[in-house]
Amino acid sequence: MLKQIEGSRAVAETVALCRPEVVCAYPITPQTHIVEALGEMVKSGKLTGCEFINVESEFAAMSVSIGASATGARAYTATASQGLLFMSEAVYNASGLGLPIVMTVANRAIGAPINIWNDYSDAMSQRDSGWMQLFAETNQEALDLHIQAFRLAEELSLPVMVCMDGFVLTHAHEQVDLPSQQQVDAYLPPYEPRQLLDPREPVSIGAMVGPEAFMEVRYLAHARHMQALERIPQLAAEFKQVFGRDTGGLIHTYRTEDAETIVVSMGSVLGTIKDTVDEMRDDGHRIGVLGITSFRPFPLHLVRAALHKARRVVVLEKSLAVGIGGILSTDVRMAMSGLHMPGYTVVAGLGGRAITRKSLHQLFRKAEQGLLEPLTFLDLDWNVVNKQLARERSVRRSGPVAENILRDIGTVASKIA
């Protein structure tokens, strides 16, 4: 059913169609609308057979989900940013125990400085947690990915994070095709746990494991991710049969067939990049786009196959590994191992800094001309940076960095290009 609806609401209504049995809620911007909507649906009786629990922290949200999942319930929660970090210990625990929890991450920057706007610092911080991480490009894809995520998680007994851009997607009102209950039921069977806390058949879960078995347990988590590389495209194909839409999968290529320059990215910024690429194509540039949907597991072979004919690769990512540069680009480099072509890392959009077509045009042209630095911070204001550096050189007690910079910029503290 086509509906003009906020991204968060669309996700909540879709999650409800997946018949979750335990939903934990803890507020954090920009995720909160999702759990608010689910809470309303449970309270009004629209969503039955579901315990909605207002917990006291994100750490508790994931911990309650762990207990619920181990007792055979389909568990869901949502978070973002600091919330994801606060629950991090339990995030690792959930995957280590092999519990198929599904969680939405409304991607948001991590402080300090505190910032509520979109980038991928939060999800990237958990990239090695053992969770599968799927990134949505549009609101339609966000809700479709949730349906696939429950199926994927439960088949493999591993948790899945569905990442969607905070505000850009969560708060955007746009038309989506909301599936019917019959469609979701046809695609998503009831949860059949591999391990279950039940007095009829007592088991111990979470025992101390020493060097004699730890490696094997960890390897099997990796093996399941490798299995997911096969299952994710199959599940997307099955999804298309039921819902008639081509969403999900591991990667998406756009106009890459004869491309000399390929831009690699994730999430909603792919739309802006595709618009820019269309305009450049009109001007005769041979440029294309590779969108990564499945960041974990990372489809090394598909990425390599998509890139190997290009002459240069630009990875544009909303994340920064301080001290080295890119995170996504490091993985892309690994996929390109042995291919001789320049690879550029572009860190962009941190803390919600707008990524404009104008800036992308300049950026991609510079890449084509071989003028791009290996690591670029898109639209970095060098005047502001240099002023602070000069201040630090001139006086020992130069004060807090962020506050100095805000003062230098002036009253429009939230200025975003």
Next chain:
Amino acid sequence: MPFQPVKFYQTGTFTVGNRLLKPEDRSVQSHRDRSNAINSGHRACQGCGEALGARYALDAAMEATKSQLIAANATGCLEVFTTPYPETSWQLPWMHSLFGNAAAVATGIAAALKVKGRNEIRVIAQGGDGGTTDIGLGCLSGMFERNDDVLYICYDNEAYMNTGVQRSSATPPAARTATTMPVGPNPGNPFGQGKFVPAIAMAHEIPYVATATVADLHDLEAKVKRAMEFRGARYIHIFVPCPLGWGTASHDTIRIARLAHETGLFPIFEAEHGLQVSALPIRKQLPVEEYLKPQKRFAHLFGAKPELEVIARIQARADRNIRKYGLVKQQETP
């Protein structure tokens, strides 16, 4: 046949021995068909109070629930000494997740059972004092405040024993731990304001709060059974001496626990919906020295020059407990 004197009381106590009780009044531990929820063969130290407390509590809970019980466990001694596979001691469905989240995991288990309509199955969460009064307090308070249908049991041995006897917020004043060494002008743990989690539990006005020690099996079992008569959040705080961490003889665990009660240092009581409803009376109050002296963690108080002022402050705490919880019955004037 040699002469066998009839023992009316357990040695050194006023507790009536099991054999003189009617079968229905005997302890769960004395039943041949007790569940052995924590089976023998685990790796606890000799004389471990926590192993004893957990066994008493869980066997009583298993009987009260007809073995329809699931347990969540915080990281700590109890988790470590019971689980190295394939030697798990747990005869009931049991889960360990993290150090600070046992209460929340139990909430999740209870929520799943509710949604599945399996209301006959009850949920216990358990942890040591570190996992309860420090790192797990947030999740514990959340579980209390929501009144989730969970019985949380804290086995309090007054320090982080699993990591090598470091101070917790349940460590008593003046006690030696690895992080409060008996050196300098004020040796041992400083006198703080204290953090008595049973009182914090009462402040949440949850249906049932109780304290107990491993010295009084009947009292402990009765409280676990009573807790199982309620739905909603319940809390039992069990005092469990640790021979290794306290520097006590392993055969003295029960005696030390009894002394904690009889000096007034550990008050034993019950509360319902935030109000105290009972106290286990002290028949004859003993001076705190009786409790402190057998423990090496307090040895620095009894050197060549005893720390009389410190001992007096500890005595004052015991006296205050006795007044606060009504632990000594008013003497009838002749």
